[in-house]
Amino acid sequence: MNTSELREMSDEQLVLTFDETAKSLFRLRMQAQTERLDVPSELRRRRRLIARIKTVQRERELAKLKNEVAGAQ
Numbered sequence: 001m002n003t004s005e006l007r008e009m010s011d012e013q014l015v016l017t018f019d020e021t022a023k024s025l026f027r028l029r030m031q032a033q034t035e036r037l038d039v040p041s042e043l044r045r046r047r048r049l050i051a052r053i054k055t056v057q058r059e060r061e062l063a064k065l066k067n068e069v070a071g072a073q
Helices: 003-008 011-034 039-073
Strands: none
Touching: 003 011, 011 039
8 A cells, every 4th residue: 555545545544544554563573473474574564554654644634733823823
């Protein structure tokens, strides 16, 4: 999933995707500690997806604050 796809999602969809990805990353980390992973690069892929989601959420938060400040003036 790339950044443009994330930007097209609603806030609720982003939160759900974040939750699913975080749970999946947790399971992968546990599996990595207890047994050998089939695809070790999946850990990196999940961490980066979480970072992208947080970035999009922060961009939206800053845009909202900027609009509030502009509206107050």
